[in-house]
Amino acid sequence: MICGIDEAGRGPVLGPLVVCGVAIESDQELRSIGVKDSKKLSASRRVVMEPQIRKVAKVEVVEVSAEEIDALRESMTMNELEARVFATIIERLQPEMAYIDAADADEAAFGRMVQSQLRCSARMYSRHKADELFPVVSAASVVAKVARDSRVREIEAEIGQPIGSGYTSDPKTISFLRNWIGKNGSFPPHTRRSWATSQNLMMLNGLRKLDTFEG
Secondary structure, three states: OEEEEEEEOOOOOEOOEEEEEEEEOOOHHHHHHOOOOHHHOOHHHHHHHHHHHHHHOEEEEEEEOHHHHHHHOOOOOHHHHHHHHHHHHHHHHOOOEEEEEOOOOOHHHHHHHHHOOOOOOOEEEEEOOHHHHOHHHHHHHHHHHHHHHHHHHHHHHHHOOOOOOOOOOOHHHHHHHHHHHHHHOOOOOOEOOOOHHHHHHHHHHHHHHHHHHHO
8 A cells, every 4th residue: 555645734824734644555546536736726626626535545634733833843843743743644544655745855854754753664755746746645735735725714714804825925814913913912813823924923013012102
């Protein structure tokens, strides 16, 4: 059995990191479905494809909340955090071969990082852009992206106002954070407080209040 592992949500300032593993005997059925890197598929196509992947393959998904990310980053890097979750999923799926999308600039180093946490004997193939190269990783990227998008919409419903995608490049997300911090003087739920973006927005809010006070 082979498995592929990928994540969605490593970089956002809002919402969870979602890591998915997909295991299957042969990737032929995944090729027939037409899986590809989730970033190259429309949101509607991913939603249609996700249950098709689950029908033919074994799927494991792990969600790491913003609060958990902040706590874990006190003792490890994001690469180490991802490696730990990747290893957890490999242990659950027990493949002979695992294809993983390398999070580190050094592909081999990330593979060794994951391998060092494994108790099973799976072989490892760690590559950049693995989601473009291997259908089993493409499938994992699709499931992870659908799961994260769904979670972000749940968070939006919980908060009761638009929050955007959660990514730092999204003007809607930054506007939401800026307005929330300005009104409440604190971060909204599901914010990665350890992110530089969060810290900068809080600092700028403090400076604006100081300017108002001095004025």
